[in-house]
Amino acid sequence: MIELKNVTHIYNEGSVFEKKAVNEISLKINAGEMVALIGHTGSGKSTLIQHLNALLKPSSGTVLIKGEDIHADKSRLREIRQRVGLVFQYPEHQLFEAEVFKDVAFGPTRMGLPPEEVEKCARAALEVVGLSEDAYTKTPFELSGGQKRRAAIAGVLAMRPEVLILDEPTAGLDPRGRDGILSQIKHMHTALGLTVILVSHSMDDAARLSDRILVMNQGRLISDGTPAEIFSQGEMLKDIGLDVPQISFLMTCLNKKNPRVPTGVFSVEDAADAIMELAKGQSS
Amino acid sequence: MILGEKLTFEYAAYDSGGAAAPVLKGVDISIEAGEFVAILGHNGSGKSTLAKHMNALLMPTEGTLWIKGLDTKAASNTWEIRQSVGMVFQNPDNQIIATIVEEDVAFGPENLGVAPPEIRKRVAESLTAVGMDEHIRATPHHLSGGQKQRVAIAGVLAMHPGCIVLDEPTAMLDPSGRREVLETITRLNRESGITVILITHFMEEAARANRILVMDDGQLVIDAPPRDVFRQTETMQSLGLGVPGVTALAHELRRRGLPVADDILTIDEFMHDEAIKSLL
Numbered sequence: 001m002i003e004l005k006n007v008t009h010i011y012n013e014g015s016v017f018e019k020k021a022v023n024e025i026s027l028k029i030n031a032g033e034m035v036a037l038i039g040h041t042g043s044g045k046s047t048l049i050q051h052l053n054a055l056l057k058p059s060s061g062t063v064l065i066k067g068e069d070i071h072a073d074k075s076r077l078r079e080i081r082q083r084v085g086l087v088f089q090y091p092e093h094q095l096f097e098a099e100v101f102k103d104v105a106f107g108p109t110r111m112g113l114p115p116e117e118v119e120k121c122a123r124a125a126l127e128v129v130g131l132s133e134d135a136y137t138k139t140p141f142e143l144s145g146g147q148k149r150r151a152a153i154a155g156v157l158a159m160r161p162e163v164l165i166l167d168e169p170t171a172g173l174d175p176r177g178r179d180g181i182l183s184q185i186k187h188m189h190t191a192l193g194l195t196v197i198l199v200s201h202s203m204d205d206a207a208r209l210s211d212r213i214l215v216m217n218q219g220r221l222i223s224d225g226t227p228a229e230i231f232s233q234g235e236m237l238k239d240i241g242l243d244v245p246q247i248s249f250l251m252t253c254l255n256k257k258n259p260r261v262p263t264g265v266f267s268v269e270d271a272a273d274a275i276m277e278l279a280k281g282q283s284s
Numbered sequence: 285m286i287l288g289e290k291l292t293f294e295y296a297a298y299d300s301g302g303a304a305a306p307v308l309k310g311v312d313i314s315i316e317a318g319e320f321v322a323i324l325g326h327n328g329s330g331k332s333t334l335a336k337h338m339n340a341l342l343m344p345t346e347g348t349l350w351i352k353g354l355d356t357k358a359a360s361n362t363w364e365i366r367q368s369v370g371m372v373f374q375n376p377d378n379q380i381i382a383t384i385v386e387e388d389v390a391f392g393p394e395n396l397g398v399a400p401p402e403i404r405k406r407v408a409e410s411l412t413a414v415g416m417d418e419h420i421r422a423t424p425h426h427l428s429g430g431q432k433q434r435v436a437i438a439g440v441l442a443m444h445p446g447c448i449v450l451d452e453p454t455a456m457l458d459p460s461g462r463r464e465v466l467e468t469i470t471r472l473n474r475e476s477g478i479t480v481i482l483i484t485h486f487m488e489e490a491a492r493a494n495r496i497l498v499m500d501d502g503q504l505v506i507d508a509p510p511r512d513v514f515r516q517t518e519t520m521q522s523l524g525l526g527v528p529g530v531t532a533l534a535h536e537l538r539r540r541g542l543p544v545a546d547d548i549l550t551i552d553e554f555m556h557d558e559a560i561k562s563l564l
Contacts, residue, residue, distance in 0.1 A: 040458040041429045145327040172374065172455040174326040174485045176524035201458045204529070241460030246488065246529035250551050257555075257564040268529065272536040278563050279542055 001031040001163065001195050002052055002084075007061035009047050021047040023219035024061070029197065031162070034189050036198045036206035036227075039216030040241030045199050048216065049165050052197070053084035082111060085161030089168045091152035092140070100143070100151050101126070101136040107159040125158035126151075128192065129184055146177030150184065157188070163195040164188065170205055182209055204245045207231060207266040215242070228264030247271050285447055285479050286315040286338060286369075290347035293333055307333045309502035310347065317446060320473045320480045322490035322510075325499030326524035331483050334499065335449050338481065339369040352446070367396060370440030372450040376432035380424045385416065385435055388424060392443040403442075410441040413476065414468050430461025434468055441472070447479035448472070454486065466492065487514070487528045491549045498523060511547045530554045 009022040021044045029035055039045045050056040051063050054070045054077050063070050070080050088094065097103035105122040113121065126136065129150040140148055149169065156164065169185065170178040182205060189196045200206050206213055206227065213230040215223035217240040223230060231237070231248045244252075245266040251274070254261040260278060265271050293308040307330045315321055325331045336342040337349050340356040352368055354361040370392075373379055382388035389407045398406065411417040414434040424432055433453055440448055450469065454462040466489055473480045482493060490496050496513045498506035500523050506513055514520065514527040517535045527535070534548040534557070544559045554560060 040460055172452065172485070174524055175487070175526040176326055178485075201462075203459065241458055243459035243463075246551070247533060250530055250533070250554060253551060253555055254560075254564065268532045268536055271533050272540060275533075275537060275560075275563065276540055276542065282563060 001033075001066065002029040003027070003064040003067075004051070005062045005064070007048075007051060007058045007063060009044075009051065009056060010059040011047075013059060021219055022051070022058075025219075025221045026061075027214070027221060027224070029163075029195065031195055032193055033212060034186075034196045034198070034210050036200055036210035036213045037216065038200060038203070038206055038213060038242060041201075043216040043240075044219040045216055046167060047219075049086065049167065049197065049199060052163070052165060053081050053086050055081075055086070082107075082159045083161055084163045084165065085156035085159060087153050087156050087164065087166045087169065089171060091156075092145070092148035095140040095148060095152055095155075098139055099137050100131070100140060103140065103151060104154045104158050107155055111159060121158045121160060122154075125154040128157060128188055129154045130180070144177070146173055146180050149173070149177075149181060153181075153184075161194070163197065165197040165199070167199045168201060169198065170200070170202060178205075185209060203231070203237075203243050203248075204266070207245045207248070215240075227266065231266060232264050285317040285319075286313065286349070286351055288313040288337070288344075288347065288349040291334070291337065291344045291349055292346040293337070293342060294345050295333075306345075307502050308337075308344070311502070311504050313497070313504065315447075315479065315481065317479050318473075318477045319495060320470070320493045321482070322493035322496045323481065323483045323499060324485075324487075324490055324496060324525055329499040330502040331499050332451055335371070335451050335481065335483055338447075338449050339371055340365045341371070367443050368445050369447045369449060370443060370445040372433070372436050372440060372448060372453050374452040374455045376429055376436055376456070377425075379436045379439075380432060383423060385411070385422050385424060385427075386420045388435060389438045389442050392439055396443060406442040406444070407438075410438040411435075413441055413472060414438045415464075428461060429457045430464040433457065433461065433465050437465075437468060437472075441478075445478070447481065449481045449483075451483045452485065453482070454484070454489065462486075462489075487520075487526050487531075491528050491531075498525070510549055514549060515547050 004025055004027040007022055007025045011019045011021055037045050051058055057071055095103050101122060104125055105118050108118040108121040131150055169181050186209060188194050198209060213227055214221060231244045234244045234252055237244055248266040251261060251265050251271060252263050255263050262274050265274055289312055291308050291311040292306055294306045323331050340362050343357050349356045351365045354365055356365055380388050382391060386407055389410055390403050393403045393406050411420055414437050416434050416438060454465050469480050470492060472478045484490055491510045493510060496510050497504055514531045517527050520527055530551055531548055534544045537544045542559055544557050548554050
């Protein structure tokens with residue numbers, strides 16, 4: 001689906017403020033994958049994702065979507081941006097219409113779709129994010145934090161992208177709001193077959209949602225693997241300012257005392273299963 | 285330090301016009317000097333509104349709030365209250381105003397009319413207290429999120445407050461930034477005796493406080509030490525909140541019949557539980 005070949009991005013090239021934010025990254029993301037991208041603030045995550053929908057142009061290297069260089073033809077940038085939807089951090093700050101429905105309909109309208117098609121796209125998107133009909137005519141100010149964020153995500157979904165990139169979609173939400181958004185993302189991934197790229201500072205979210213985790217540090221891609229593989233490298237993650245989910249850390253501690261405790265487990269359910277298994281083995 | 289009786293607040297009444305919907309509904313609150321209190325509650329439960337009362341950014345529509353015995357409603361008390369209770373907000377970029385760390389931290393005491401030699405002393409002390417003394421000449425926008433938040437905390441400390449209120453200070457930070465900020469505020473509380481009021485959505489952070497207040501629909505519904513709060517897993521979930529991961533695991537193991545203690549808050553406590561030790 002998306003392929004990066006030796007992508008480097010240098011800000012303010014040639015000036016004293018020159019900074020290499022993305023350094024020689026090569027990467028392939030397949031259609032239908034759910035990928036989490038983690039790294040500390042300033043590691044280059046945001047710069048990298050802005051390359052995926054051509055908001056930034058690499059200083060060197062190429063970005064391919066379905067085998068096509070996205071910068072080959074300038075007139076097609078708009079189409080690329082529609083196919084790869086990007087939901088920024090705190091996307092609710094970008095709601096601007098007086099009514100939720102109009103805000104969501106803005107994208108498909110600008111795409112030049114006929115009114116009935118616009119209506120269909122907007123409705124479908126609002127349904128997928130789980131906003132009920134009575135919210136359609138409300139002003140965004142009447143919605144809760146979690147609802148506003150869903151409305152903003154619907155605005156991107158309404159353009160029917162094939163890839164959805166979300167930058168910190170749960171930041172600042174309460175636990176219920178966080179659970180709500182995460183299960184909606186999972187739902188969009190399975191129901192619409194969307195390729196999802198989730199940028200997160202929450203190791204728990206990354207562990208819960210993704211099949212694959214990319215780790216960035218100082219502009220480089222330093223690790224790429226399953227959540228179990230990535231979170232078994234607790235020391236390395238701590239060294240680069242990250243962490244492991246609390247349950248994974250606990251399981252690693254238990255494993256040091258009893259090697260029969262499995263590591264690479266990060267949900268409460270799976271950890272409980274593993275510990276009960278151990279208890280059963282001991283009582284028999 | 286902080287004492288509130290029957291605090292009620294309506295945004296409409298404050299701004300005048302519009303339908304009145306009370307955000308705080310008769311909150312009684314008392315916080316002693318030197319406490320570390322965490323405030324939990326889902327979005328819209330009234331946490332931030334309550335916090336803004338604590339340094340007189342908002343005044344109760346009904347009821348009274350006293351800070352160090354000073355009624356927040358009396359305009360003549362405002363300056364003293366704002367100097368006693370410092371606020372730190374979620375977004376570090378919205379709180380830093382100067383182009384050099386030193387100047388940013390000096391802004392507060394300058395406005396209080398503190399003499400320049402004393403300001404210099406306070407800036408140095410505050411930056412040391414948050415572990416940012418090496419960055420005194422740095423440009424804030426070159427700092428990481430955690431470092432910026434610590435500069436914001438230093439800016440508050442330089443006003444010599446007795447109490448700091450932090451409204452989701454770690455929401456925008458990465459894991460290391462979150463650790464830095466949390467360690468800083470824990471140390472300020474333990475070593476300098478500063479009263480800390482931490483509003484957060486992270487249950488693991490709240491577990492470090494001495495006391496947790498839970499807000500729901502404008503009311504204070506729970507006021508207890510973390511151990512007693514997180515023991516009530518179901519109640520917390522019904523309030524749209526949660527419990528720390530290890531606490532949830534211990535709860536789940538108990539439910540499945542393993543006799544783990546019902547008040548585990550940390551990994552260390554989990555590892556030292558008798559039922560767990562017998563498995564290792």
